[in-house]
Amino acid sequence: xxxxGFRLKGSVVTTVLLEIQTFSLDxxxxxxxxxxxxxxxxxxQAPIIIDISKMKRGITVDEFxxxxxxxxxxxxxxxxxxxxxxxxxxxxxxxxxPLLPASKARPINIAPTVKExxxxxxxxxxxxxxxxxxxxxxxxxxxxxSGQQVYAEGDxxxxxxxxxxxxxxxxxxxxxxxxxxxxxLAGVKGDVEARIFCKSMEAELVSIAGNFMLSDALQNIxxxxxxxxxxxxxxxxxxxx
Amino acid sequence: xxxxxDIALAKIIVVTSGKGGVGKTTSSAAIGTGxxxxxxxxxxxxxxxxxxxxxxxMGCERRVVYDFVxxxxxxxxxxxxxxxxxxxxxLFILPASQTRDKDALTIEGVQEVLEELAKEFEYIICDSPxxxxxxxxxxxxxxxxxxxxxxxxxxxxxxxxxxxxxLQSKSKRAEESKAPIEEHLLLTRYHPGRVASxxxxxxxxxxxxxxxPLLGVIPESEAVLKASNQGTPVILDTESEAGLAYMDAVDRxxxxxxxxxxxxxxxxxxxxxxxxx
Numbered sequence: 120x121x122x123x124g125f126r127l128k129g130s131v132v133t134t135v136l137l138e139i140q141t142f143s144l145d146x147x148x149x150x151x152x153x154x155x156x157x158x159x160x161x162x163x164q165a166p167i168i169i170d171i172s173k174m175k176r177g178i179t180v181d182e183f184x185x186x187x188x189x190x191x192x193x194x195x196x197x198x199x200x201x202x203x204x205x206x207x208x209x210x211x212x213x214x215x216x217p218l219l220p221a222s223k224a225r226p227i228n229i230a231p232t233v234k235e236x237x238x239x240x241x242x243x244x245x246x247x248x249x250x251x252x253x254x255x256x257x258x259x260x261x262x263x264x265s266g267q268q269v270y271a272e273g274d275x276x277x278x279x280x281x282x283x284x285x286x287x288x289x290x291x292x293x294x295x296x297x298x299x300x301x302x303x304l305a306g307v308k309g310d311v312e313a314r315i316f317c318k319s320m321e322a323e324l325v326s327i328a329g330n331f332m333l334s335d336a337l338q339n340i341x342x343x344x345x346x347x348x349x350x351x352x353x354x355x356x357x358x359x360x
Numbered sequence: 361x362x363x364x365x366d367i368a369l370a371k372i373i374v375v376t377s378g379k380g381g382v383g384k385t386t387s388s389a390a391i392g393t394g395x396x397x398x399x400x401x402x403x404x405x406x407x408x409x410x411x412x413x414x415x416x417x418m419g420c421e422r423r424v425v426y427d428f429v430x431x432x433x434x435x436x437x438x439x440x441x442x443x444x445x446x447x448x449x450x451l452f453i454l455p456a457s458q459t460r461d462k463d464a465l466t467i468e469g470v471q472e473v474l475e476e477l478a479k480e481f482e483y484i485i486c487d488s489p490x491x492x493x494x495x496x497x498x499x500x501x502x503x504x505x506x507x508x509x510x511x512x513x514x515x516x517x518x519x520x521x522x523x524x525x526x527l528q529s530k531s532k533r534a535e536e537s538k539a540p541i542e543e544h545l546l547l548t549r550y551h552p553g554r555v556a557s558x559x560x561x562x563x564x565x566x567x568x569x570x571x572x573p574l575l576g577v578i579p580e581s582e583a584v585l586k587a588s589n590q591g592t593p594v595i596l597d598t599e600s601e602a603g604l605a606y607m608d609a610v611d612r613x614x615x616x617x618x619x620x621x622x623x624x625x626x627x628x629x630x631x632x633x634x635x636x637x
Contacts, residue, residue, distance in 0.1 A: 261540075262571050264525030265518055266492075280571060282521045300569075 130329070131309060134166040134198065137190065140173050142182060148189045155193055167195045168219060172203040180210035187216065254290065263287060263301065270307075283323060292316070298343075304331075305348070315348040316360070330355050370478035373485050373613075374503035374541075376527075378519030380490030382511045383548040386584060387606070388487035389417045390595040391507065394610030396451035397595075400482040403442065405473075406456035407499035408489035409464055415455045418445065419591020429457035432469035438476050447596065452481070462495035474502055492526055501532050505542040507575060507613075511549045512561040517569050520545075524570065544575035546609060551580040552625045563623060576609030578602050579622040 139147070155162040167190060171178055178186075187197050199219040202211065211218060254273030263269055263277060265284030275289035280297035287293055288304045292314050295303065299317035306313030306328040313327050320341045323334050327350045337357060340346075345360040375388040385408070392404040406414035409429060415421040420443050426436035431454070438454075445451035454477075457464065477484055488499035500506060506527050510520040527541050528534055534541075547566055554560040561569075563577055578584075583600030587593065595610070597603040601622045608618040 261528060262524075264528070265521040267525045267529070282525075282569070284518060284521065285525075297571075298568075 132166060134168055135162070135195070136168050136170055136201075138170045138173055139178075139186075140175075142174060142176065142178050142186075144182065144185055144189060147186065148193070151190070152193060155195075163194055164196055166198045168199050168201055169197060170201040172201055172206075172221065177208060180208070180213060183208075183210075183214065256291075257289075262297070265301070283321075289313070299325075302326075303348075306350075311350050313350075316346075318345050319343050320346040320357070325355070325357075327355060332357070370474075370481050370484050371505065372474065372478075372503050373483065373505045373507060374488055374500040375485060375507045375509060376488035376496060376500055376523050377490065377509040377516070378492055378496075378523040379511075379516045382509050382516050383578070383584075384490070384509050385413045385417050385487055386588060386594065387507065387509050387546055387548065387578075388485050389414065389593040390603075390606040391610055391613070392483075392485040393445075393448050393451060393593040394595045394607055395483050395485075395613070396445070396448045398610065398614060399450065401450045401480065402483040402485065403452040403454060403477055403481045404485040404487060405454040405477075406487050407465070407495055408487065409456045409495060410458065410461045411489065412456035412458050414453060414487050415443075416591060417588055418453050418593065420445070420453055420455075421591070424455045427455045427457040428473070429460045429464040431473055432464065432466065438473065447592070462489070462493070462498070465495065465498045467498070467501060470498055471502065492522060496523070497526065497530055500527055500541075501530070503527070503531060503541050504533075505544065507544045507546050508570070508572065509546050509548055510566060510570070512547060512551075512555065512563075512566055514561065517561065517566055520570060524572065543572040544613065545570055545572050546575045546578065548578040549580045550577050550623070552623055556625055563620075574620075575612055576605055577620055577623060578605045578609070 169186065169190065190197055197216055199217045200214065201219050201221060202208065204221060256274040256276060257271035259269060259277045260279065262279045263281045263285040265282045268286045269275065271289040271291070273289070274291040275287055275293045277287060277295045277297065281287050281295055281299050281301040281303065283300040285301035287301065288307050290306065290308045290310060293303050293305045295317040298319040298321050300321045300323070302324040303315050303322055304326040305315045309328050311328045315325055315327065320337060321343055322337060325332055325337065325348045327348060330350055330353065332355045340357040341359050347358050347360055349356055349358065375384050375391065377384050388404055392402050396402040404414060405428060406412050415424050423443050426441040428441065430436040431438050431441045441454060443453045443455065445453065474484060486499045486503065489495040508520045508523060510516050524543060527543065531541055533539065545567070547563060551560055555562045563574070567574055579601045581600055581602035583597050583602050584594050587597055594600065594603050595606040605622055608621070611618050
């Protein structure tokens with residue numbers, strides 16, 4: 120494999136959405152500044168998306184560019200904009216920031232009402248209940264050797280060791296009742312509450328929801344001793360047990 | 361032929377390591393000879409097709425006419441290819457082919473040969489090639505037990521760990537969810553002095569990392585090199601520490617208890633010091 124010097128990966132970040140209902144540059148700037156002054160840490164360099172899909176009246180390209188400038192001046196990082204795809208302004212291609220696809224969370228448009236006389240062909244008889252299905256825990260009783268990889272959809276419990284060069288991954292928590300010498304990645308689908316517990320911390324890498332730490336750093340905190348790894352405010356904490 | 365059938369009652373032992381040059385062939389020759397010395401009919405198969413060495417270590421290279429691949433390809437019968445050891449009763453060698461490569465081995469072909477050997481032999485020792493690819497996987501596929509040969513240094517230990525994973529996932533026993541292959545750790549080229557100075561991993565370090573039972577510790581010894589060059593399995597050199605340590609390992613393999621020895625630094629005697637040895 121050639122070493123390209125980089126890796127392309129997917130990432131999900133939490134952003135602030137600035138949804139414009141009626142456009143008045145001074146009003147927006149004034150009220151936005153008021154909000155920022157209440158919690159300046161939260162907004163400092165926070166990524167923000169400007170959404171104009173809820174605007175009744177259209178907006179000109181100059182007005183929009185001025186809005187981007189003003190928002191940036193308040194210390195926010197404008198990373199993109201959103202607009203109703205059926206109602207794109209003519210200038211949409213000339214904007215310097217990327218046009219993002221509409222949010223999945225936006226309310227679904229109600230279908231045009233069917234004429235009174237046509238009766239529905241199908242009547243919904245059963246409603247499927249949505250239920251939270253608890254993911255089962257995977258228990259491994261044999262050592263996980265170098266080169267092996269184990270993934271659990273829920274929690275992962277390893278009763279022996281995880282060797283150097285092995286990798287354990289779980290959507291939930293990882294427990295290792297032996298030495299953890301390989302790589303352990305908990306909360307791989309983004310669960311920030313996931314934790315890693317092990318009887319002897321000797322890991323090459325630990326990661327929770329994408330936040331990772333390498334053995335060099337771990338050695339200065341807890342080494343060859345029981346420990347847990349958890350995520351506190353987006354940073355990993357290694358706590359002796 | 362019934363491919364899913366069990367290979368009779370013979371015990372198949374693979375000698376493997378992942379890493380090369382750690383002493384697989386030396387150990388195969390020594391342990392095979394040791395088992396035969398105990399009165400069990402034993403055959404050692406060289407799986408290292410293309411890089412055959414076992415015949416040299418066993419001192420029978422000039423008697424190789426047909427080999428393992430010839431038997432698989434039905435170009436020779438098993439009795440034509442088997443070489444009877446001249447020194448040790450009950451011991452036979454099935455040499456590898458030097459002119460072919462690992463692709464000449466097939467699961468069906470190997471199984472057929474093993475099944476035929478199992479009718480006659482009590483122990484079948486498979487001397488694995490280095491690596492984790494086809495040759496090594498063929499050697500371990502039908503094994504009942506594995507002797508993992510490891511040197512007390514990190515890269516060898518890492519490779520042994522890798523091969524242990526393969527034993528537990530890619531063997532016939534694993535695929536059929538039978539009782540797992542029994543695992544034995546054989547630590548070779550152990551140098552107590554270098555362990556004491558921190559240049560080598562200690563027995564307990566290696567046991568801790570690999571977490572499998574220890575079959576024996578073979579001290580680094582000039583006798584091993586001498587024996588290889590002479591084509592005599594080192595276990596026959598009952599004067600040497602390495603030979604005695606291999607005999608202890610064979611005893612343990614047969615279920616006897618033997619204390620570990622040769623793990624301490626030996627103090628040099630006056631004469632040895634004088635001679636600089």
